[in-house]
Amino acid sequence: MGTIDDWNQYWKENPDSKVLFTEDNGKSISDFEQFWSQNIPNDTEMQSVIDIACGAGALFQSFGDKPFNRKVGLDCSTDALNSLKKNVPDAQVILNKTSNLPKEKLLEFDFIVSQFGIEYLGVDAIKNMPTMMKEGSKFIALCHYKDGHIYSRYKREKEGMESLFEIHAFENALQIANLVATDPNAYEKRAKQYLSHLSTLDNKWCAGSLHFVNGIKQLFLSYKQYAHSDILAWIKGFEQQLGTIYRRVSAICDVALSTSDIKQITSGKYSDSWGVRPFLLKNKELPVAWDLRFNKRVNNEKA
Ligand SMILES: C[S@@+](CC[C@H](N)C(=O)[O-])C[C@H]1O[C@@H](n2cnc3c(N)ncnc32)[C@H](O)[C@@H]1O
Secondary structure (H helix, E strand, C coil): CCCHHHHHHHHHHCCCCCHHHECCCCCECHHHHHHHHHHCCCCCCCCEEEEECCCCCHHHHHCCCCCCCEEEEEECCHHHHHHHHHHCCCEEEEECCCCCCCHHHHCCCCEEEEECCHHHHCHHHHHCHHHHCCCCCEEEEEEEECCCHHHHHHHHHHHHHHHHHHCCHHHHHHHHHHHHHHCHHHHHHHHHHHHHHHHHCHHHCCHHHHHHHHHHHHHHHCHHHCCHHHHHHHHHHHHHHHHHHHHHHHHHHHHCECHHHHHHHHCCCCHHHEEEEEECCCCCCCCCEEEEEEECCCCHHHC
8 A cells, every 4th residue: 555545545444443453353452552551651741742654543542541741643644634533532633645754843742653654654764763853752663574473464465366466367257257148158167167276276365365266166156146247246346455455465565674674774873772673472473563762862963
């Protein structure tokens, strides 16, 4: 999901999504909430906080008990910010449609936080963070980890969809479905070949691609139970839906930070004040995120 239009569409369709932050059973992952609750102090009555790429406000909701005197969410999507205002009525919002963060605004805050967000603005936005912070302020972020747990899951999902695209699964399915009306014998033969080709690739299918494969099997094997127009509409609708999911999943893979991105971010003038470590979840072997922090000391500018 590279573009602002994609994000707007996403937030329009999923106004309260916390999709990245759920277990396979749909429950939210408490480790993230614990992370924020442990890393944000309690004496924040006099402090201000800004959440970069805040989405619908998952982060403010996870540390809603902290008494900040000013909370601001920044995002590129108007729809996300509308959801944030609904979910966190005492928060203000900033619409930011570029990869450049508004330095003059960021300088006002004691805490700058981000959860799977700032990496969408690019490595330079993170690297430049120290120059946009006031003395004594803190930056804390959880960012996508290349080759980590979330990344691996989405990479597999992406590859499943790519396998469908490579074999022209949608175009072929539409051609075959059209034969139902014109040449039922040819339909039977082609549908059988098509389904057995899909079966040879069974180890590729997961998530969206698996739903398609299961759905088309059901439709092609029991086509007499369905209206022809419904079969065509289902295939076209699925293709469109998978195109959107593909862009979103690809963007997550693209923005995930590699070890060399992290080196780039933390090298240079401010290298001493960066803190970085992999963030792990209970029962997961691979890291789910980079835990990335910067404390702007009073003497950072003189370093
Ligand atoms: C994966 S979501 C995370 C949302 C939120 N932090 C959360 O924890 O639910 C990434 C967010 O980045 C936002 N985003 C992408 N590009 C952006 C940009 N250039 N400026 C600001 N926000 C951006 C999207 O609109 C989206 O809300």
